[in-house]
Amino acid sequence: MPVVLYGPAYSTYTRTARLALEEKGTAYDLREVDTLAGDGQKAEHLARHPWGKVPVLEHDGFSLYETVAIARYVDEAFPGPALQPAGAKRRARMAQVCAVLDHYGWSPMVITVFVQRVVVPMRGGTPDAGVIDEAMPRCGRVLAAIEGLMDGQEFLIGSDLSLADLHLVPILDYFARTEDGRAMLSRHPRLSTWWEHIEQRPSVAKTRPNLG
Ligand SMILES: N[C@@H](CCC(=O)N[C@@H](CS)C(=O)NCC(=O)O)C(=O)O
Numbered sequence: 001m002p003v004v005l006y007g008p009a010y011s012t013y014t015r016t017a018r019l020a021l022e023e024k025g026t027a028y029d030l031r032e033v034d035t036l037a038g039d040g041q042k043a044e045h046l047a048r049h050p051w052g053k054v055p056v057l058e059h060d061g062f063s064l065y066e067t068v069a070i071a072r073y074v075d076e077a078f079p080g081p082a083l084q085p086a087g088a089k090r091r092a093r094m095a096q097v098c099a100v101l102d103h104y105g106w107s108p109m110v111i112t113v114f115v116q117r118v119v120v121p122m123r124g125g126t127p128d129a130g131v132i133d134e135a136m137p138r139c140g141r142v143l144a145a146i147e148g149l150m151d152g153q154e155f156l157i158g159s160d161l162s163l164a165d166l167h168l169v170p171i172l173d174y175f176a177r178t179e180d181g182r183a184m185l186s187r188h189p190r191l192s193t194w195w196e197h198i199e200q201r202p203s204v205a206k207t208r209p210n211l212g
Contacts, residue, residue: 001061003028006045007054008035010209012110012170013067014055019166020071022203024080068098071163083163093157097146097164101171105142108135109175117178122211132180139175140184147188154197161201165194169204 003021005028007014014030021028033039033054040052048056049065056063057070059077064070075083085091112135116127146168150156156164172195175181185192198204 001059004031004058005029006031006033006048006056006058008032009207010211011035011054012106012174013053015170015207015209016067016166017055017057017070017074018207019169019203020074020083020163021078022206023083023161023166024074024078026074026078026080067167068095068102068163071166075163081161083161083166085158085160085162090157090162093149093151094162094164097149097156098167100142100145100149101167104138104145105168106171108138109142109171109181113139113178113181114174117180118174118211136180136184139181143184143188143191147191150190150194152190154194156194165198169198170207173204173208 003026005014005017005021007017007030009015009018009030009032018028018030033045033056035052035054039045040049040054042052045056046052048058048063053065055067055070056065057073058064059073064073072084085094112131116132120127146156151158153159155161156168172185172191176185176195185195
C-alpha cells in the first residue's frame, strides 16, 4: 500500500517524517497542505488532524499524526536500516533529544529566530530585535544540552543515524540560515562537526526546503 504524507515541504516536522521515509528507502506521496495559507484549518485536513497541523501519515488504512509517532512507525513498519538504537539507555537518550527539541528548541529556534530573521524580511517586514534577543539564550540552552548529551561519536546518539538526528536536522537547518544561529552553532564544536557531516547525506539534500 502506498504511503501518503500530508504537509508542505517547508515544514520542519514534515521534513523529519520525510527524512525517516527517505532513510528507510520507502516510497511515499507528499501531498501539500499549505498550513501558512490556512489549508490546515480546512474541514478536509481537520478530519485528519484535530489541531490542523502537519504532518499526517496514511498507510494501509492507518492514519497517524504527531511526528515522533510517525517517525517511529516508519522505522518499525518498513524494511531498511534501523533508525532507533539498541539498548534501553540509548533509546531513552534518543527520546530525550526529541522531547528537548519539541518542548524547548523548535519554538525559539524556528518560530522566533528563523521566522524573524528570514521569513519576516522575505515578506517585506522588519525583524523584531526584542523577541530575537529574548529567544537566543533559550536557543543556547538547547544547543548546550544536546551537545552535552552527545556521546562523542558520529551521530547524536552513538555511531548510527537515529530518529534524534532526523528530529534535529530541519530545526538546525533553519536556525543555521540566520547569522545569529550560525554564530551560536560555531560555539558548539561537536554539534558543528555533526552538522557538517549530516548535511552531506542524500536524504538531507533531497528534502532541503528551497525558500526562494
Ligand atoms: N506536535 C506536532 C507539531 C506539528 C507542528 O507544529 N507542525 C507545524 C508545521 S512545522 C504546523 O502544522 N503548523 C501550522 C499550525 O500550527 O497551524 C508534531 O510533532 O507533529
